[in-house]
Amino acid sequence: MTPRQDIDIRPIHEDETRDWIRALNTGFQFPPTVSDADVRDRTTYIIPERTLGAFDGTRCVGTFRSFPQEVTAVGGTPVRADAISNVTVTSTHRRRGILTRMMAKDLAAAKERGDTVATLIAAEYPIYGRYGFGVATTTAEWTIDVPRAGLDPRWSGPDDGGRIDLVDGDDVRKTGPELHERLRRAQPGVVDRDERWWQVRTGALVVDPASWTEPFHAVYRNAEGEAEGLLTYTVDDHWGDVKQPLETAKVKDMIAVTPAAERALWQYVCSVDWVTKVRTGWRAPDDLLPHLLPDPRAARILTQADLLWVRVLDVVAALEARTYGATGTLVLEVVDRGGLSGGRYRLDASEAGASCARTTADAELTLDVSELGSLWLGDESAVRLAALGRVREERAGAASLADALLRTSRRPWCPDIF
Incomplete structure (x- = not known):
């Protein structure tokens, strides 16, 4: 066993990117093979001095990455955050203080930069409290039994003078960022999204074509024509034994900056032909959704768990x-x-x-x-x-x-x- 002091913790060099990704994939139980496309993509957005590797000789056995972020405080002020991601330690090198050393190095640098908080999403609950992180937000996901929900199956659009428009990825990249900015100015806990986020979510940037499914996008516009909501979803292709459609719509993202937009978008996705279930994606734990349905029991909780962790x-x-x-x-x-x-x-x-x-x-x-x-x-x-x-x-x-x-x-x- 290599002594702890002989494990080198440092920013990776450009020619070590493939080995770093391989260690990352191994840590998250993904296939360890690394494609050239993945290497090219990673090099476009990782920050070398904030991408740490733990090296046992020439082998990368630990990964850690951080990047600049803004998180919205109560009242709407964006706060500088050190966002931490891609944290792994290879199973052969656990219990040697590797994560502690990587975390200490990154947090010290964040403090020196003047970041107000550090943030992360924890894959495992027990790890991060000992580094000063606490659960700051939780998330919930519901599945809606559409036939039970009590919604009017004849519904054809909002009754408030607004409208629902189906749009494509190009439209989303124009409309979505401004809507998200409005959301994060009003909602504590929301983090910023960069241009790459929108490219990946709309298919303008596809790293792995085999895993990409083009979603549907629906925009809610109020009576004055102003966009107030955006819904992104996919629909599976499932039919019952007696030629009965039993499809599930899976919400990938929903931004609603007004209650009217939220109501109209949920009503819309529950009215799509052949859809009998809707999975809501991760929502606020006090989301309006269940009580927007005539029968709130039609929305059943699938997940309720911690999400954003904050370290002051x-x-x-x-x-x-x-x-x-x-x-x-x-x-x-x-x-x-x-x-x-x-x-x-x-x-x-x-x-x-x-x-x-x-x-x-x-x-x-x-x-x-x-x-x-x-x-x-x-x-x-x-x-x-x-x-x-x-x-x-x-x-x-x-x-x-x-x-x-x-x-x-x-x-x-x-x-x-x-």
């Missing part, structure tokens, strides 16, 4: 970036085993804004930086965390005050995996 790197910047629903002052003792963000902070918050600074005043609430990540977007409850023993009140009522300040009326949501 700059407590002052993170707490000052967001808005608050009440007025109050709270002194937080933030414990950070990673040595990046720990200390005592005084938060003075009101509906007009907030200020935060280090302080020597007595702490009122003590919490790990991972719990601060869970509270930051307003989804988690400090009272609940106190009951779980994950935060500690130093002053009676401090957790309730934290909830009054930090929690949001609608839950944060991140629609994307990265």
